[in-house]
Amino acid sequence: MYYETDYDMAELNTQMEKVLALCDFEITDEECMKNLKENSGLAFLVVYSFNEVYVFHQVHILGPNLLFPTERIMALSGYEFPTPCYRLNSDYMFANIEVPVPDWDQMKKAQDVASVKSLEVSNRNPPMLKSKNVLAVPPLVVSSIMKSKSTDPVKLLIVLLETIETYDKDSRDPKVSETLRQVAEFLWEASTDNIFPISFSPDNSEGGKK
DSSP: OOOOOOOOHHHHHHHHHHHHGGGOTTOOHHHHHHHHHHTTTEEEEEEOGGGOEEEEEEEEEEOSSSSOSSOEEEEEOOSSSSOOEEEEOOTTTTOEEEEEOOOHHHHHTOOSHHHHHTOOOOSSSOOEEEEESSEEEOHHHHHHHHHHTOOOHHHHHHHHHHHHHHHHHTOSSSOHHHHSHHHHHHHHHHHTTOSOOOOEEEOOSHHHHO
């Protein structure tokens, strides 16, 4: 279970930055897989069909070995207990995404569905989201999103912005808003059909149960 831990703000941001960097823009597929293997138990955001966003946690890479001849990406997702295990299709997972996004100061002010949907990308030198097609996220993001029990990226963005605002009120510097800006922009892009969907399926094998 993920929960919010009492860090001082500098340490919190440092730890979150490390997680976000594990599958950073332009690093190779092999590096991403290596980072996930060496940091089992992480979580990431995945876009499914119809722009639904799922949180996968307890991510593990199994194989290749005698038991699993081919590499498998396994993770848990859901709100019930026991939590279902899934096998994720690695095709396009680590594809680079470079797309324009709305101004960050404007996005931070969005408080409801209407204000999120009214956000627009500037025609002149807009900021760019540079990300993989999936996004490794820290526990603070996981706990915030899972509380909402929604897969709608717009609703998840609103929840995340509320969390960011709460933490920023208690901090002068560094700001959580700057660290988690990429996550917010990823959710916005998911809502506008700019993130490739990733397929996954339930896994009831012995490896999945373990």
